[in-house]
Amino acid sequence: MEPVKVGLLGLGIVGGGTISVLRRNATEIARRAGRGIIITHASARDLKKPREFSLDGIELLGDPLELVNHPEVEIVAELIGGTELARELVMQAISNGKHVVTANKALIAIHGNEIFEAATRKGVIVAFEAAVAGGIPIIKAIREGLAGNSISSVAGIINGTTNFILTAMREQARSFEDVLAEAQSLGYAEANPTFDVEGIDAAHKLTILAAIAFGIPLQFEKVFTEGITQITIEDIGFAERFGYRIRHLGIARRTSEGVELRVHPTLIPERRLIANVDGVRNAVLVIGDAVGPTIYYGAGAGADPTASAVVADLVDIVRAFTTDPGNRVPHLAFQSDALSYEEILPMEEISTAYYLRMQALDRPGVLADVTRILGESGISIEAILQREPVEGASFVPIIILTQSVQEKYMNQAIEKLEALPNINGRIMRIRMDPLA
Ligand code: NDP
Ligand code: HSE
DSSP: OOOEEEEEEOOSHHHHHHHHHHHHTHHHHHHHHSSOEEEEEEEOSOTTSOOSSOOTTOEEESOHHHHHTOTTOOEEEEOSOSSHHHHHHHHHHHHTTOEEEEOOHHHHHHHHHHHHHHHHHHTOOEEOGGGSSTTSOHHHIIIIITTTSOEEEEEEEOOHHHHHHHHHHHHHOOOHHHHHHHHHHTTOSOSSTHHHHTSHHHHHHHHHHHHHHHTOOOOGGGOEEOOSTTOOHHHHHHHHHTTEEEEEEEEEEEOSSOEEEEEEEEEEETTSGGGGOOTTEEEEEEEETTTEEEEEEEEOSSHHHHHHHHHHHHHHHHHTTTSOGGGSOOTTSSOGGGOOOOOBOOGGGOEEEEEEEEEEESSTTHHHHHHHHHHHTTOOEEEEEEOOOOTTOSEEEEEEEEOOEEHHHHHHHHHHHHHSTTEEEEEEEEEEOOOO
16 A cells, blocks of 8 residues: 655654654554555755755655645644644645644644634544653543543643753752753753743643543633742752652642642652653653553653654554544544533632742741741641851741642732741742642
């Protein structure tokens, strides 16, 4: 049988990885798919740019729309990124009756509802395994492997760049900027790395995970999002003294009050598996009522790991060519007319324990003021640490771990603490989670 012809939009990190994996494993991929899968056409911004991989046998097109409209292309792989051009190209591919594979989490999180509706109408597949957690087949695991469960939570490290940075800050005491530059040079970071370090990329991914886990629509705008730019090496050290690691987590949890959707740095007990996931690795804990807790671990970014997911999607699509579109696995795991519209809780309504770090004047009565304000806000202290003053410094760091309290009460307490004349500057607050 003729090989399946794929048009590749984007020849960057993931595009290059996809070409390389498809070539390297061509025979095994054909044995799995039942047909060979080859890239016949590709498009990029600068076709003259030198590439580290061979483009032999691939027709290069300057206009990506030409690729999407090309009659020979059967599957379009969108590996450009961004949400405007990518949306236009994907919608055009669907309208042309072509199946689509994408690694673009921003596109799916923001325009996924519209894209999947159009794809379902047209009877084509839009596959997006590479969009979440790089090479870990987490979409397939939740959507298909855990289809018998009622899932109560999905939580984990879902951005490789931030985990790479936090790991290097802890192990090598390197500066944030230095490690970010290395993550960029290794191809882990987004084109705009603010998306990584401010948590936006993780929020895109969490939006997708929550939709397929709980059967809710994609609701990126409702995810509470905080990045890692305020985390210092000091915080990492203090957390360790209490037996915790700081990880940047995405947490989607179903409670009796509503659904929590949040991305933020989190102190987790160091004995947890996820606390020990280092570098660019991702790990996701999924809890189902039947299966109990399950953990998925692997490379969260990079050329080959991401290509692993892109190629798996291509194989899935080829296998599904002749299936009845009405009986395929639904894009977002649940049938599109069976979504539930549970309330997404605002962060103020969510309860967590907290790590607080403040700079206090080394003077009698200061600690009493701090504990009084926390007590008045109904916040119980779990542990407290006051460091001895460094010679010549008038302020000392005080670290407090609290018990669980609603975020709105913590906000009120922090406002009062920051107004104390003996407290200098802003109070650092990091949420805690037992991940149990
Ligand atoms: P790169 O920046 O390395 O590659 C982007 C590619 O798209 C480049 O080849 C670029 O062309 C091309 N491109 C950009 N704009 C246009 C345009 N206007 N017209 C035509 N081509 C264009 O990105 P990545 O490969 O890292 O990421 C691609 C997608 O995969 C993104 O959605 C990203 O979020 C996602 N992803 C990335 C992962 C990673 O580890 N890097 C992991 C998982 C997902 P040119 O080369 O000429 O500049
Ligand atoms: N920039 C992303 C990350 C790529 O670091 O996780 C993988 O989605």
